[in-house]
Amino acid sequence: MVGIATFDSTIHFYNLTKSLQQPPMLVVPDVQDVYAPLQAGLVVSLSECREHLEQLLGNIPSMFQDNRTADSAFGAAVKGAFLALKPTGGKLLVFQSVLPSVGIGALSGREAEGKANAAAGEKEAQKLLQPVDKTLKTMAIDFAEYQVCVDVFLTSQTFVDIASITVVPRTTGGQMYYYYPFSAQMDSAKLYNDLRWNVTRPQGLEAVMRVRCSQGLQVQDYYGNFCRRIPTDVDLPAIDCDKTIMVTFKHDDKFQDGSLCCFQCALLYTTMSGERRIRINTLAISCTSILSNLFRGADLDAQFTYFLKHAAQATPAAPLQQIREQIVNQCVNILYTYRKFCATASSAGQLILPEALKLLPLYTLALTKSIGLRNDGRVDERSYWLTRALSLSTSLAIPLVYPRLFAIHDVLSQDLGEEILPPVLPLSSENLDQAGVFLLEAGEDAFLYTGKSVAPELLHQLFGVHSLNEIYPGQFLLQEYDNDASKKLNDLINKIRRQRCSYLRLHLLRRGEPLENLFLSFLVEDKTSLGLSYVEFLVHVHRQIQNKMS
Known part of the structure; x- marks a missing residue:
C-alpha cells in the first residue's frame, strides 16, 4: 500500500x-x-x-x-x-x-x-x-x-x-x-x-527486540535508533540490514573458570510480505580467569565501536574536552591493564600493545579529532555525524573516523582481482605525492585529491580536462572515458560502493576550497590544531601508562 x-x-x-x-x-x-x-x-x-x-x-x-x-x-x-x-x-x-x-x-x-x-x-x-x-x-x-x-x-x-x-x-x-x-x-x-x-533492502516492520543474558550479568544500556517504553524491550517500527543496535552489559557476580556465559537476542518482526517471524541469536562464551586470554580474543572493531557510540551519545550533554579525555583514559586503562598483568618482563621505556588491539591508540586519536568531537565544525554536520554514529554497523565505524586513503596513480599500474582493493596508505601528509592523485574514502563520502604537479595527460585520462580550473566548483561528475586509467578508477569506486551499500558522494578537491581543509583534517596522523600527531600521541599514552605503573 x-x-x-x-x-x-x-x-x-x-x-x-x-x-x-x-x-x-x-x-x-x-x-x-x-x-x-x-x-x-x-x-x-x-x-x-x-x-x-x-x-x-x-x-x-x-x-x-x-x-x-x-x-x-x-x-x-x-x-x-x-x-x-x-x-x-x-x-x-x-x-x-x-x-x-x-x-x-x-x-x-x-x-x-x-x-x-x-x-x-x-x-x-x-x-x-x-x-x-x-x-x-x-x-x-x-x-x-x-x-x-x-x-x-x-x-x-x-x-x-x-x-x-x-x-x-x-x-x-x-x-x-x-x-x-x-x-x-x-x-x-x-x-x-x-x-x-x-x-x-532486506528489512522488517513492527519489530520488538529483547536481549537476555546469564545470571551474573545484566543488560546495562542500548545504543541505536529505537523506542524503549519498557526497560526490557526495544521497539523498532522498522529494522533493516544497515542498522546496528549496540547492547552493553554489567558484570555483577563471579563466574566459574571454564563455565559458559550465554547471551540471547530475540527479534519478533513482520516481513515485507506480511509474515510474522521470530529470529533468535544465541551466543555462548566460555569464562576464563586468565586475563591474557581476554586480550588474545579481543575484537578491535567491537571495542572501537563502543568508544564511538558512547562518545556520540554523551556529546550533546557533556563538554567536548571531558569526552575526549574520557576516550583517551579508556584507551590508556586498557593498555595499562595489559602491561601490568599480561605483558612479559620488558624495559620500562617500551610501549607494549596487545596484538589484537595494537591499532586502538590510532583509532582513539582519530576519534578525538573527528567531526562530531570538534568545536570548529558546522552544527548540522556535527549533529548528523552524531546521529549516524549511533546506528552505524561495526564495519563502518572505523572508516567514519579513520578513512581509507588510496594512491590512484599507483592503482593504474596494478592488476587487481575482481573485488580486491589496493593497499591502503597511512593518513599522513607525508604520503601525499604532489605528482599523484589520491582517493580518500570515508564510508559515505569520498574525496579525489590531486597534487600540484600532476601530469595534464593523467588529468585528461581521469577527468576529461587538462587542468582542474576547467571544472566549475560544485559541478564535478566522475565519468568513464575510453582509456585504462579511467576504467580502473571507476572500477575501484564501484568496488567500494558494493562494499558499503552506499553510493559514495564524490568530491573533486580544488586548491584553496573549503573542502581542502576538510580533506586535510582527515589526515589524523599529522600534528594539527586539532591535536597531537600519531607518534606524539603514542608517547603521551606511554607516559600515562608509566605514571600508573609507578
Missing part, C-alpha cells in the same frame, strides 16, 4: 481511489491542529492505483514549478501522514530542504543565535546539539507506538537544525540522509541510489 502527500506552508493530500478519473488534491491549511482529510483513499493498494500514482508523480513537478512559498510545515506534514498511516503502520519517507518554519514543531535559525552568543562559549555551542524542545520527540513516540517508521532525506543549502529533526527517525527506528550543500547535478545519483536501496 502506498500514498503521497506534498507540503509547503500547508499540506496537500491526494485521493488515489481507483474509481476517480485522476487523483484530486485535498489541502489541509491548519498546520497547528492537523488532520487526515479522508478515512480511506490516502493510502491504497499499489496494484490498484499504479496508474494514478504514476500520473501524480509525473504531474507534481509542473504543479509546483511556480511555487514561491518559502515556509515549511515539516512537523505538521509528518503528523498528517502519520494519521493516514495510523490504522496500518508502515514507513514514511520525508524529503525536506529548508528549516521547518511553521506549524507543529516549527524551528528557528538558532545557529545564527548561537554565533551571536559566542561569548557564552562552549556551553552555548553544546545547546545547539540538543533538540530545541520536546514537541517532535513526543510526536515520534506516538509514531513508534503505532508502528510508523520515519526516514528523512535532507537536501539542504542552509542550516536545518538536524539536532531537532533527528529525534523523529531516531525514535522510530528510521534513518537520516543528509546531502549538503545539495547539488541536483552532483547528488541526484546518490539520492536515487539511497532511495532505491531504502525500499529494496
Whole structure:
C-alpha cells in the first residue's frame, strides 16, 4: 500500500481511489491542529492505483514549478501522514530542504543565535546539539507506538537544525540522509541510489527486540535508533540490514573458570510480505580467569565501536574536552591493564600493545579529532555525524573516523582481482605525492585529491580536462572515458560502493576550497590544531601508562 502527500506552508493530500478519473488534491491549511482529510483513499493498494500514482508523480513537478512559498510545515506534514498511516503502520519517507518554519514543531535559525552568543562559549555551542524542545520527540513516540517508521532525506543549502529533526527517525527506528550543500547535478545519483536501496533492502516492520543474558550479568544500556517504553524491550517500527543496535552489559557476580556465559537476542518482526517471524541469536562464551586470554580474543572493531557510540551519545550533554579525555583514559586503562598483568618482563621505556588491539591508540586519536568531537565544525554536520554514529554497523565505524586513503596513480599500474582493493596508505601528509592523485574514502563520502604537479595527460585520462580550473566548483561528475586509467578508477569506486551499500558522494578537491581543509583534517596522523600527531600521541599514552605503573 502506498500514498503521497506534498507540503509547503500547508499540506496537500491526494485521493488515489481507483474509481476517480485522476487523483484530486485535498489541502489541509491548519498546520497547528492537523488532520487526515479522508478515512480511506490516502493510502491504497499499489496494484490498484499504479496508474494514478504514476500520473501524480509525473504531474507534481509542473504543479509546483511556480511555487514561491518559502515556509515549511515539516512537523505538521509528518503528523498528517502519520494519521493516514495510523490504522496500518508502515514507513514514511520525508524529503525536506529548508528549516521547518511553521506549524507543529516549527524551528528557528538558532545557529545564527548561537554565533551571536559566542561569548557564552562552549556551553552555548553544546545547546545547539540538543533538540530545541520536546514537541517532535513526543510526536515520534506516538509514531513508534503505532508502528510508523520515519526516514528523512535532507537536501539542504542552509542550516536545518538536524539536532531537532533527528529525534523523529531516531525514535522510530528510521534513518537520516543528509546531502549538503545539495547539488541536483552532483547528488541526484546518490539520492536515487539511497532511495532505491531504502525500499529494496532486506528489512522488517513492527519489530520488538529483547536481549537476555546469564545470571551474573545484566543488560546495562542500548545504543541505536529505537523506542524503549519498557526497560526490557526495544521497539523498532522498522529494522533493516544497515542498522546496528549496540547492547552493553554489567558484570555483577563471579563466574566459574571454564563455565559458559550465554547471551540471547530475540527479534519478533513482520516481513515485507506480511509474515510474522521470530529470529533468535544465541551466543555462548566460555569464562576464563586468565586475563591474557581476554586480550588474545579481543575484537578491535567491537571495542572501537563502543568508544564511538558512547562518545556520540554523551556529546550533546557533556563538554567536548571531558569526552575526549574520557576516550583517551579508556584507551590508556586498557593498555595499562595489559602491561601490568599480561605483558612479559620488558624495559620500562617500551610501549607494549596487545596484538589484537595494537591499532586502538590510532583509532582513539582519530576519534578525538573527528567531526562530531570538534568545536570548529558546522552544527548540522556535527549533529548528523552524531546521529549516524549511533546506528552505524561495526564495519563502518572505523572508516567514519579513520578513512581509507588510496594512491590512484599507483592503482593504474596494478592488476587487481575482481573485488580486491589496493593497499591502503597511512593518513599522513607525508604520503601525499604532489605528482599523484589520491582517493580518500570515508564510508559515505569520498574525496579525489590531486597534487600540484600532476601530469595534464593523467588529468585528461581521469577527468576529461587538462587542468582542474576547467571544472566549475560544485559541478564535478566522475565519468568513464575510453582509456585504462579511467576504467580502473571507476572500477575501484564501484568496488567500494558494493562494499558499503552506499553510493559514495564524490568530491573533486580544488586548491584553496573549503573542502581542502576538510580533506586535510582527515589526515589524523599529522600534528594539527586539532591535536597531537600519531607518534606524539603514542608517547603521551606511554607516559600515562608509566605514571600508573609507578
